[in-house]
Amino acid sequence: MAQYRTQVRIIADVLRAARDMNVEGEGVGVTMLLRRGNMSYSRMSKLLSELVGSGLLQELNGEKISKYRISEKGIQFLAAYHNFEDFAQSFGLRL
Amino acid sequence: MVGEFLQLLGVFVSFSIAYVAFRGVRQTQSSSLVRLATAFVFLGLGFAVEGVVGLGQLVPNLPFSSMAVVAGLLFETTGYFFLAFSHAIDVVMSRRMTAALLMFPVITFTGPQLVDILSVLSFFFVLYGVLETAYSYLTNRRPDTLLIAAGLAMIGAGTFVQWLSLLYLNVDVLSLLQIIMKEIGLLILFTPVLGFAVGGKRIDGAV
Numbered sequence A: 001m002a003q004y005r006t007q008v009r010i011i012a013d014v015l016r017a018a019r020d021m022n023v024e025g026e027g028v029g030v031t032m033l034l035r036r037g038n039m040s041y042s043r044m045s046k047l048l049s050e051l052v053g054s055g056l057l058q059e060l061n062g063e064k065i066s067k068y069r070i071s072e073k074g075i076q077f078l079a080a081y082h083n084f085e086d087f088a089q090s091f092g093l094r095l
Numbered sequence B: 001m002v003g004e005f006l007q008l009l010g011v012f013v014s015f016s017i018a019y020v021a022f023r024g025v026r027q028t029q030s031s032s033l034v035r036l037a038t039a040f041v042f043l044g045l046g047f048a049v050e051g052v053v054g055l056g057q058l059v060p061n062l063p064f065s066s067m068a069v070v071a072g073l074l075f076e077t078t079g080y081f082f083l084a085f086s087h088a089i090d091v092v093m094s095r096r097m098t099a100a101l102l103m104f105p106v107i108t109f110t111g112p113q114l115v116d117i118l119s120v121l122s123f124f125f126v127l128y129g130v131l132e133t134a135y136s137y138l139t140n141r142r143p144d145t146l147l148i149a150a151g152l153a154m155i156g157a158g159t160f161v162q163w164l165s166l167l168y169l170n171v172d173v174l175s176l177l178q179i180i181m182k183e184i185g186l187l188i189l190f191t192p193v194l195g196f197a198v199g200g201k202r203i204d205g206a207v
Helices: A007-020 A030-037 A041-053 A072-090 B002-028 B031-058 B066-091 B095-108 B114-140 B143-167 B173-189 B191-197
Strands: A057-061 A066-070
Touching: A007 A030, A007 A041, A007 A057, A007 A066, A007 A072, A030 A041, A030 A066, A041 A057, A041 A066, A066 A072, A072 B002, A072 B031, A072 B143, A072 B191, B002 B031, B002 B173, B002 B191, B031 B066, B066 B114, B114 B143, B143 B173, B143 B191, B173 B191
Parallel strands: none
Antiparallel strands: A057 A066
């Protein structure tokens, strides 16, 4: 059976991508996030605005395109997500 | 007296699991954790009411309403309902859920009493929770998921014995046995909470 992703899981996937792909510390472009986030451009744009607004992501304005970097608050969110995902999976549930 | 003490232990364990789940809700806004927390709040309330009713019966000539017994069982059954349907909502009416619903009327209407019905419903919900958790184990292969399935199975066996204790009122040992089985099951369910208490996981999110 196909498993749908909950909103909190999508957020965690995007934050993980922003953390793991930011190798050079210059942020991650939307294209890379789209590839890992597996969603449409319009949906990703809306989500990125929300994540920047809530302080989970930092937007780095480049010359041509914006890039995104995970914030300290985002790292804390991912740690909490990981802990509680573990907790929920113990009960056979998904976050 | 042992039974009442065990009921109060059940209150502590249930509310501890509910507390961790609620903290998870605050951190992640997860609906799965909302249902899990709700389940254990109801289970905790159920054990609390049943424990208080049991203690009340130790005092001679103290009138204790049978409604309190029903209320305790109702809380407990509601807890098992949320525990079972955490999975049901997760799998969105899978074939397993349909099969479980087909079993429902057969089991439910075998007992005429409200208390009987609640006990049978509890058994049904826990059984469904066991099946779904075992199925989750087949997917994620996590030993702790298997452990939780075993804990739920023990609680399920306890609810079955509880139902038997209502049918065979002259067999006193059944009443104590069902509480012991449920408490062992609950203590097994407590193991994921230990990860937060002693395993280095922090409830506020930082590792």
